[in-house]
Amino acid sequence: MTLTHTVPAPSSTTSSWWKSAVVYQVYPRSFADSDGDGIGDLRGIRARLDHLQRLGIDVLWLSPIYRSPQADNGYDISDYQDIDPTFGTLKDFDDLLADVHERGMKLVMDLVVNHTSDEHPWFVESRSSTDNPKRDWYWWRPARDGFAPGAPGAEPTNWESFFSGPTWTLDEETGEYYLHLFDPKQPDLNWENPEVRQAVFAMMRWWLDRGVDGFRMDVINLISKNTNLPDGPVGNAGLGDGFAHYANGPRVHEFMQEMRREVFADRPGDYLTVGEMPGVTWQDAVLFTDPSRGELDMVFQFEHVNLDHGPGGKFDPRPLQVSDLKASLGRWQRELGPTGWNSLYLGNHDQPRSVSRFGDDRAHWRESATALATVLHLHRGTPYIYQGEEIGMTNAPFASVEDLRDIESLNHYREAVVTQDAEHVMTAIRHIGRDNARTPVQWDDGPQAGFTAGSPWIGVNPNHAWLNATAQYDDPRSIYCYYQHLIGLRHNLPVVAHGDFTMLLDDHPAVYAYERHHDETTLLVMANLASEHADIELDVTSAELLLSNTETGTPPKEGRLSLAPWEARIYLSTSLR
Incomplete structure (x- = not known):
């Protein structure tokens, strides 16, 4: 690695602080375990803050740590204002937040409000009877006309869930179906109900009062549905694609503007808001991120991470064409740049390891990891580093389906092996499955990579014997060191941010x-x-x-x-x- 220039001091005049910031995503379950139960926790994160500060990180984004039955690893929330005991307590969170702030960093929470857990008290009330005051807090519908509840095809729409199967589940007690775009344990909130919106906004204010610095909002462009709930075109699985009827719906901008007014207006402080938005176009993103509209600072879009999906979808991967990547990212730079702001990422908790997916993790592991980082970080936008990316962590060699933990991959495997060879299905999962991002962070070459003193909830990648953070800290040619230089350029060269x-x-x-x-x-x-x-x-x-x-x-x-x-x-x- 060659570094030949001393960068000047940063400009004294900058616009929004997040334009020169770098965000680091922590997936708490897999980051660092402090108590030996095999699951990462808040005290483990606190003990590893030196790693982030040394790297030059400005913002720590925590994937969900709320109380949850963990059907979808915390994205199914049963109490928005408490910490799941798996991760610790509210005091542990307050201690972590204080340490983050003391180091000059900010902390952003993951906000999951398209849906809750089916164990959330709101849903427990909602399903208790058809006339419960909270019945309309979720999407309840009777069986399709002419069908008895529970009969094949009786679901109110033909939509297919993101996690396979129908988006509707019958509640036997009340005889009606509830909507869940994801798992049956993740019922969708009905944002058409103003009481729902006010309850969500009150919860957000509670966290801001506690000291958090903003929110990453999970699938936030799905909160406004077409209330007519029409069927979608039927696909190969015999179910319909309802995406056009529940994504970027008719009131989504109204809801986002209301959120900005109700939660952030007249509040001292400068917060970060970023919305995860599957299927969003650059035209949509211009509206969401135009500062004059008062909605979001930036969005996570999926166009570039869908470029290697084949005709059969995500689990039918094909090689990425560099020309396609340039066309996609270049278009977002060109079209969004004059008005809004880009978020820059290649990996996160829902994506496989970028060096294995887009690079060459065998013959050119170090070079491809740093080349991809170079291209990404110096675009116009705010870079996001997913835990382990800064040391070049790779996909894991899952031997069999028994090694998997992710509900999406497990559901896909169960359905795909009916018509496909099992090893063919596993090959695709090894390449693109979400569990690749969720193997424990590789801190050292010791037992369980220094992640835990116990048995980890998901297996540690065996390459931690040589691929680990400790081996890279003092190596000037390491991937970690290269990331330090890239982050320094954004902090110190106004041309990178502006x-x-x-x-x-x-x-x-x-x-x-x-x-x-x-x-x-x-x-x-x-x-x-x-x-x-x-x-x-x-x-x-x-x-x-x-x-x-x-x-x-x-x-x-x-x-x-x-x-x-x-x-x-x-x-x-x-x-x-």
Whole structure:
């Protein structure tokens, strides 16, 4: 790795603080276990804050830690204002929050309000009778006309759940069906009811009063449904695709603006709000993130992480084409940039490990991990690092379905093996399954990777013997060290946070290159995202090599560059334009 430039002090004039910030997502169950029960917890996170501070992280985003039956690893919440005993207590949370703030970092909570757990008191009341005052807090419907409750095809709509099977489950006691876009234990809240919205807003204010610095909002663009609940086009599974009827619904912007007014208006402080939005387009995102509309700071979009999905969907993966990635991310940079703001990510708790998915985790593990990070972090937007990404954690070698824990993968396996070879199904799950992101963080080469003194809830990747944080801290060529440099560039070079964006070499099949310009400074970023050499024509003779992920790259010659496999370079200039 080459670092040849000392960056200047940061500009004294910046706009929203999160434009120069880097967010780190912690999946608490798999981050660090303090009590030996095999499950990560809040005290474990607190004990590892040095790792984040040393990296240069500004914001810690916690995946759900609320009280939950854990049907979907905490995304099924039974009490929004308590901590699940698995993770600790409210005092443990307060202690963690105080430590985070003392280190100059912020903490963002995961907000899951499209649905609750079926064990939440709201739903327990709602299902108790058809005339309960909270009945309308959820989506209840009788059987389809002409069908008896429970009969095949009697569900109110033909929609298929994100986790397989129908989106409706019959409640035997009341004889009606309730809607759940995800698991049957995750009934959808009815945001059409103003009492629901006010209860959610009161809960959010409670957390802000406690000191949290904002929210990442889970599938927040699903909260407004078409109240007519029409059927969707029938797919291969015999169920319908209802997405057009429950995503980005008719009142979603109204609801988001109401949330901003009710929760954040007239409140001292500068909070971060980011909405996870499956299926959102850049046109939608412009509306959600336009500051003048008072909705969100940024959104998580899925377009680029769906590019390797084949005709059969997520579990039918195909190789990613670099040209497709450039077209997608470039479009979001170009279209969203003038008005709103991008969130930048390749991995999270719902995605496999980026170096295994988009890189070469065998022959070019280090180089591909750092090349992907280079391309991502220097775009216009706020970068998100998923735990372990900063040390290059890879997908896990799950031997069989017994090694899996994720409800999505388990449901898919159960259905797919009816018509497909079991090993073929497992191969796809090993590549794209969510459990890849949920194996424990690899802290050292000791037993269970330093994650726990007990037996971990999901198996540790055996490559922790050499791939671990401790081995990288003091290695100047490590992936961790390279991430430190990338984060430093965002903190210290105004062009990274505030510069415009111009895609270069649009048609090159392997090299991802772009230019950022701000005031009199230009940043030129390039990376060969392939395992073969690549030659390009770019004149960098007047620029200074700022950072590279190789020790000795080929010098530029007469406007041409030769990039080694997965080589990344960053040039700084005041005269490239």
